[in-house]
Amino acid sequence: MDEADQRAALEALMAQHGIGFAELSRVIGRNPAYLQQYVRRGSPRTLAEGDRHRLAAFFGVPDAQLGGPHASGLIEIARLDVGASAGPGRLPDAEAVRRPGELSPALLRQLGVRPEAASMIRVEGDSMEPLLSNGDEILVDRDRAEVRARGGIFVIRVDGALMVKRLRPALGGGVDVVSENPAYPPRHCKPGDVEVIGRVTWMSRSLV
Numbered sequence: 001m002d003e004a005d006q007r008a009a010l011e012a013l014m015a016q017h018g019i020g021f022a023e024l025s026r027v028i029g030r031n032p033a034y035l036q037q038y039v040r041r042g043s044p045r046t047l048a049e050g051d052r053h054r055l056a057a058f059f060g061v062p063d064a065q066l067g068g069p070h071a072s073g074l075i076e077i078a079r080l081d082v083g084a085s086a087g088p089g090r091l092p093d094a095e096a097v098r099r100p101g102e103l104s105p106a107l108l109r110q111l112g113v114r115p116e117a118a119s120m121i122r123v124e125g126d127s128m129e130p131l132l133s134n135g136d137e138i139l140v141d142r143d144r145a146e147v148r149a150r151g152g153i154f155v156i157r158v159d160g161a162l163m164v165k166r167l168r169p170a171l172g173g174g175v176d177v178v179s180e181n182p183a184y185p186p187r188h189c190k191p192g193d194v195e196v197i198g199r200v201t202w203m204s205r206s207l208v
Helices: 003-017 021-027 034-041 049-059 105-111
Strands: 075-085 101-103 118-124 137-141 152-158 161-169 175-178 187-189 194-204
Touching: 003 034, 003 049, 021 034, 021 049, 101 105, 105 194, 161 194
Parallel strands: 075 118
Antiparallel strands: 075 101, 118 137, 137 194, 152 161, 152 194, 161 175, 175 187
């Protein structure tokens, strides 16, 4: 990634999150004009490693997305410290960034997931048991946000709450939001009532 691409990547993240130059400069302890000069004028030519790391952590993306190196031959995947609730749903206002996860390029190729579109999120609750258990970490592909005929497991946002559920296209439009645990009844959502974040493509589980 060259210097122009690094500046473009930072500006794209700012637009995505709705944050301005002055506010973001304060995040890294710089004067309010620092990042505007970096992006608009190319001064400094490159970000200091510490600044880049803090910005990547703030946005919840791997360092490599802002021009840093890939670690140990593995690819860093953004990991969010917010549970995709397998239950009633969790509001995302407690969202924070944890240390990025690392996956092998071969696994991502096998799954067909681009690193830039990948996020790792922790499952909370029991409504997706036995398929997904409380504490499992799931890999979400944000490129796959379309619910096709066979459906699948997706991370979604409904009424501001983040959750992981099975989605199936419903007759007449919309989707059926289904839990694996039969104790939780299915729910029908009309078109526009559910925001599909991405499809779950992989799961990591501790056995201890």
